[in-house]
Amino acid sequence: GQNIDQPTEMTATEGAIVQINCTYQTSGFNGLFWYQQHAGEAPTFLSYNVLDGLEEKGRFSSFLSRSKGYSYLLLKELQMKDSASYLCAVLDSNYQLIWGAGTKLIIKP
Amino acid sequence: ETGVTQTPRHLVMGMTNKKSLKCEQHLGHNAMYWYKQSAKKPLELMFVYSLEERVENNSVPSRFSPECPNSSHLFLHLHTLQPEDSALYLCASSQEGGKGGETQYFGPGTRLLVL
Numbered sequence: 001g002q003n004i005d006q007p008t009e010m011t012a013t014e015g016a017i018v019q020i021n022c023t024y025q026t027s028g029f030n031g032l033f034w035y036q037q038h039a040g041e042a043p044t045f046l047s048y049n050v051l052d053g054l055e056e057k058g059r060f061s062s063f064l065s066r067s068k069g070y071s072y073l074l075l076k077e078l079q080m081k082d083s084a085s086y087l088c089a090v091l092d093s094n095y096q097l098i099w100g101a102g103t104k105l106i107i108k109p
Numbered sequence: 110e111t112g113v114t115q116t117p118r119h120l121v122m123g124m125t126n127k128k129s130l131k132c133e134q135h136l137g138h139n140a141m142y143w144y145k146q147s148a149k150k151p152l153e154l155m156f157v158y159s160l161e162e163r164v165e166n167n168s169v170p171s172r173f174s175p176e177c178p179n180s181s182h183l184f185l186h187l188h189t190l191q192p193e194d195s196a197l198y199l200c201a202s203s204q205e206g207g208k209g210g211e212t213q214y215f216g217p218g219t220r221l222l223v224l
Contacts, residue, residue, distance in 0.1 A: 041217055089152075096154070096165075099152040101150055102149075
């Protein structure tokens with residue numbers, strides 16, 4: 001079966017750095033997405049990786065290793081508004097998105 | 110602003126009621142999706158429409174009935190639901206319908222409670 005694993009919940013301090021990991025086992029791979037979802041709101045696109053390596057976008061970076069079936073989202077200089085759930089999703093060989101259950105990130109002052 | 114709107118935002122219904130969820134996208138996209146999001150579970154894809162034709166139905170119970178009258182509008186008709194159907198129902202759209210690294214744009218969702 002297809003599976004996406006990410007931690008259920010993480011806590012970090014304002015101003016610090018946090019890394020949210022995602023591991024996947026899917027039938028084929030056509031890219032990996034990260035979405036952010038604030039409580040009661042729509043998921044919003046953060047990043048898309050299809051090649052190995054690190055993609056940086058402001059305070060957020062996303063890393064992919066296809067050989068290890070692994071990705072992480074790195075958030076720097078954390079702000080209170082970064083408190084949200086972060087969803088990892090993989091596009092499989094049929095171009096179907098397989099979603100993780102999400103990681104709830106709690107930022108403390 | 111997301112470009113995808115959903116109404117109502119909240120809905121409480123009894124098991125014998127019939128109701129409809131509405132989604133509208135203002136992005137000029139050709140594909141639209143219905144997802145179910147339950148607490149601490151992955152998003153579950155329910156239906157996909159591309160150019161107003163249904164291309165995917167992931168074995169969803171018949172008490173959920175989608176309708177896509179045009180590429181901008183998507184409905185989810187609900188009847189004789191069960192309490193376990195209580196969840197957040199999200200609508201999304203994308204440019205072409207899932208091929209390649211398309212980004213999906215989500216609406217804010219309808220929080221459904223079935224009593």
